Amino acid sequence: MAKIDLDCMSDMQFDVLKEIGNIGAGNATTALSKMLNIKVDMTVPKVELLPFADIASVVGKEDDIVVGIMVGIADDVNGMMMFIFDQKSAHHLVNSVMGRDVHTDENEDAHTFTEMDTSALMEIGNIVSGSYLNALAGLTGLKIISTVPSLTVDMLGAILSVPASEFGKYGDKLLMIQSEFGEDNFVTGYFLLIPELESYDTILSSLGM
Amino acid sequence: MIKVGMADLKVCKAPEALTTLGLGSCIGVALYDPVTKVSGLLHCMLPDSTKIRNNSNKAKFADTGIEELIKQMVEIGANERRLVAKIAGGAQMFALASASEALQVGARNRESVLKCLALHKIPLLSEDCGLNYGRTVEFYSDNGNYLIKAVGKVEKII
Numbered sequence: 001m002a003k004i005d006l007d008c009m010s011d012m013q014f015d016v017l018k019e020i021g022n023i024g025a026g027n028a029t030t031a032l033s034k035m036l037n038i039k040v041d042m043t044v045p046k047v048e049l050l051p052f053a054d055i056a057s058v059v060g061k062e063d064d065i066v067v068g069i070m071v072g073i074a075d076d077v078n079g080m081m082m083f084i085f086d087q088k089s090a091h092h093l094v095n096s097v098m099g100r101d102v103h104t105d106e107n108e109d110a111h112t113f114t115e116m117d118t119s120a121l122m123e124i125g126n127i128v129s130g131s132y133l134n135a136l137a138g139l140t141g142l143k144i145i146s147t148v149p150s151l152t153v154d155m156l157g158a159i160l161s162v163p164a165s166e167f168g169k170y171g172d173k174l175l176m177i178q179s180e181f182g183e184d185n186f187v188t189g190y191f192l193l194i195p196e197l198e199s200y201d202t203i204l205s206s207l208g209m
Numbered sequence: 210m211i212k213v214g215m216a217d218l219k220v221c222k223a224p225e226a227l228t229t230l231g232l233g234s235c236i237g238v239a240l241y242d243p244v245t246k247v248s249g250l251l252h253c254m255l256p257d258s259t260k261i262r263n264n265s266n267k268a269k270f271a272d273t274g275i276e277e278l279i280k281q282m283v284e285i286g287a288n289e290r291r292l293v294a295k296i297a298g299g300a301q302m303f304a305l306a307s308a309s310e311a312l313q314v315g316a317r318n319r320e321s322v323l324k325c326l327a328l329h330k331i332p333l334l335s336e337d338c339g340l341n342y343g344r345t346v347e348f349y350s351d352n353g354n355y356l357i358k359a360v361g362k363v364e365k366i367i
Contacts, residue, residue, distance in 0.1 A: 052254070052269075053214030062230035063345055065360050070303045150303040154360055157215065157231020158343020162302050164215060165234055165254045165314045172216065172266045 004200045006049065006171045014047050016207060017177055017200075020136060021045030025179035025191050027135035028128045035127060036096045038183050045179040051172055055160050058178050059084050059190050062157030069125035070162065072147035073133060076202055079195035080163055081129045081146070084156070089187040094120050118151055125149040132191060140206040163194045170197045210347070213237075213250050216269040220249040220281045223350040232298035232344045234315035236271065236322050239295045239348040239355050240278055240287075240331065247287035248350035249278045255314065256321035271321040279329060292331045295355040295367055296322055297346050299338040315339065335367040 004013065022045050033040040048058050056062040067090040069083045085093065094117045095101065113121070126149050137144045152159060167174045177193040195203065213219045213229040221227055223246035229237050238251040251274045255261065258270035267273040283289055299315040299322075319338045326333055337344065337357050347356040354366045 052216045055215070056231070068302075152302055152341070154233075154302065154343040155231035155345065158233030158300070158302055159231075161215065161231070161233030161235050161254065161343075168216065168254045168269055169261050169263075171263050172269065 021177035028132040031131035068159040076142035085189040242287035
C-alpha cells in the first residue's frame, strides 16, 4: 500500500491528487452551474502542503471574514470537505438560488443572512459536495458518505483551524486539494478536500499506486 | 505588534505587543510577569503531546507549549513565580449533530491549558473561551491588557 510521507511526497503523488481535485471539482462546478443556471469556471486545482502558520494563504488572510461550509466525510475515506466563499459571493449565490434580484452589495455582510438563506447555502454545500464526492467515489471505487453540512461565518484562520487541528496529529503540515471556482466576477469560492492521512493512502492505493 | 502564527509562540518585553489572528478551536495563552512586564503568547492547537507520536513542534500542544513559553520568558527576564495567565479561544467552530471527538477539540484544549497552568502554579486571571466563534487577540505588555476581537461582536479587554 502506498504510504504518504508528508516530508517527501513524490511528484507522481501530487499529480494524482491534483487530478482527483480536477475531476471532483469539475463535477461540483457542473452541479453548481446547473443549479444556478449560470456559467461557472474553475481553475486548475492545487495540491497544497503547507505548514500550519501559512494555511490561510491558500484562500486569503487569517482575519478575512468568510462563509465556510463544512461537510464531514466517512467510510472508506475519512476527513472533511470545505467550501469557502467571501461574503459577497455567498450573498450572490443565495440570491440566485432564491430567485431574488441578484445584486452584490459590497457593504452587505454575512450577518444579514436569514435562516432561510443559511439553509439555502447549506443545501448548495450539500449538492456540490455530493457531486464532488460522487466523482471521487466513482473514480476510486471507494465508498464515501458525507455528513449533513454545517455553516459558519467567521475569520478564515478560525475556520481553517478545524482541519488543522485534525492534521496536527500527524505532523506540522496540512495537505489539501484546493480548487477555485468562479462566475465572471461575481462569485469566487474554494473547494478544499482534506482527507485524513490514512485516507490519502487509501485513495492512492485504490488507483493502483 | 509581533505576530504569532498557528502552532507558534513568541515572547516580548514592554512596550511591545503580541497578536494572533483567527483563533478557532485553538487557544491563545498569554503569560505575563507584572513586574518585569515580560510577556508571552502561545497559539496551541492540540491538548496533549503525549498522545501523539509526531510531536516535535512544542508550540502545537498545550502542555509542551506552556512549558516552552515559560522557559523562553524566563530567558529574557521573567520570574516564573510571578507569572499570571489570560486565555482565549477554544471555540467549537462547526455545530454538528454527531460531534466527534475531533470537533470538540476546543473544549479539550481549554481543559488541558487549565491543567498545565495549575501544574506550573500560574494563576488564571481571566478567560474568554468556548462558544462558536473565532477570536483575534492582542496582548499589550505595558499594561497586561488582553484585547479580544470577534466578528460582529464588541471588542473586549480581559
